[in-house]
Amino acid sequence: MSKIEEIKGKIKALNAEYAKIKTIAPEERKAFGIELNKKREALQKELQEALDAEESGSVTPIDITAPAAENAQIPEIKKGSKHPLMTELERVLDIYSHMGFNIMEAQQLDDEFHMFESLNFPEGHPARDGYDTFRTAEGYIPPAHTSTMQHRALKRYKKDLENGGKIAVVIPGRVFRNEDVDATHEHTFYQCEGIFVSEGTTFGQMLGVLKNFFETYYGQNLNIKTQPGYFPFTEPSIELLIEKPKSLGGKGDGWLEMLGCGMIHPNVLKMAGIDPTKYKGFAWGGGIDRLVMLKYGLTDVRYFESGKLDFLKEF
Numbered sequence: 481m482s483k484i485e486e487i488k489g490k491i492k493a494l495n496a497e498y499a500k501i502k503t504i505a506p507e508e509r510k511a512f513g514i515e516l517n518k519k520r521e522a523l524q525k526e527l528q529e530a531l532d533a534e535e536s537g538s539v540t541p542i543d544i545t546a547p548a549a550e551n552a553q554i555p556e557i558k559k560g561s562k563h564p565l566m567t568e569l570e571r572v573l574d575i576y577s578h579m580g581f582n583i584m585e586a587q588q589l590d591d592e593f594h595m596f597e598s599l600n601f602p603e604g605h606p607a608r609d610g611y612d613t614f615r616t617a618e619g620y621i622p623p624a625h626t627s628t629m630q631h632r633a634l635k636r637y638k639k640d641l642e643n644g645g646k647i648a649v650v651i652p653g654r655v656f657r658n659e660d661v662d663a664t665h666e667h668t669f670y671q672c673e674g675i676f677v678s679e680g681t682t683f684g685q686m687l688g689v690l691k692n693f694f695e696t697y698y699g700q701n702l703n704i705k706t707q708p709g710y711f712p713f714t715e716p717s718i719e720l721l722i723e724k725p726k727s728l729g730g731k732g733d734g735w736l737e738m739l740g741c742g743m744i745h746p747n748v749l750k751m752a753g754i755d756p757t758k759y760k761g762f763a764w765g766g767g768i769d770r771l772v773m774l775k776y777g778l779t780d781v782r783y784f785e786s787g788k789l790d791f792l793k794e795f
Contacts, residue, residue, distance in 0.1 A: 561792070575696050581650045584633055591621065625671060627765055635753065646681075654670055676763075694738065700725055714763060718740070740766070
């Protein structure tokens with residue numbers, strides 16, 4: 481019989497002793513009960529010490545400084561890796577940083593003002609329907625676009641303008657939309673917003689910045705073209721297309737729509753306390769997921785959020 485079982489037997493026998501209390505004279509019961517309780521507490525303490533000793537004895541200590549045995553089987557340690565989206569996002573931010581842009585991270589919960597009103601979406605504006613997104617029970621909004629950060633960026637760096645400088649910011653962030661998920665649509669994805677404001681900002685400067693970015697990213701000279709677009713927070717608004725790069729199988733005969741952009745609407749500048757008669761700016765926003773899909777020839781955007789290790793191991 482083990483020590484633990486022996487102690488449990490003593491406790492069981494002691495419990496039977498309590499039944500004798502009713503046969504003892506009333507004046508002796510108190511002293512008898514106190515004595516039984518002391519014996520029980522001592523046995524319970526002894527039992528707990530035995531249980532602790534058994535538990536600690538089941539763990540075999542290892543000397544990590546000792547040399548390994550010749551035939552010891554050391555498990556293979558598999559190192560993790562960066563998610564492909566994060567790898568490409570770092571590349572994107574590195575390019576813009578070298579162009580002189582500051583980096584400002586987006587929020588993952590926001591409000592109606594920054595989502596709509598600050599971006600020239602007044603209440604009842606029909607364009608709000610195009611940004612259908614999720615809501616929390618408290619009324620907060622997981623942003624449908626990184627443009628929710630424009631107002632904050634303009635206000636944060638407004639002093640740079642007043643001191644004769646410029647506002648140059650890129651804002652990476654996760655965005656959320658109420659989408660029917662399929663191979664080319666996902667409810668959660670990443671965007672990168674860009675903002676530039678100065679006294680002499682021009683439409684041509686915007687095209688130059690974006691052309692330079694895509695040429696650096698794909699490592700070759702590229703032609704670009706534009707087509708009309710519509711965004712309440714820019715005027716005029718365009719969609720930028722690039723010549724399909726050689727790295728993606730391009731032979732000068734195809735175009736890829738990459739992002740939306742335009743000159744910042746005067747109302748957006750006014751909301752941030754910036755005089756639109758003195759300062760001009762441009763802004764753009766594009767998906768990181770799309771960049772990665774094009775770069776690696778991926779056909780299903782759902783892989784990024786799937787947690788499929790077989791897919792991630794390819795990177």
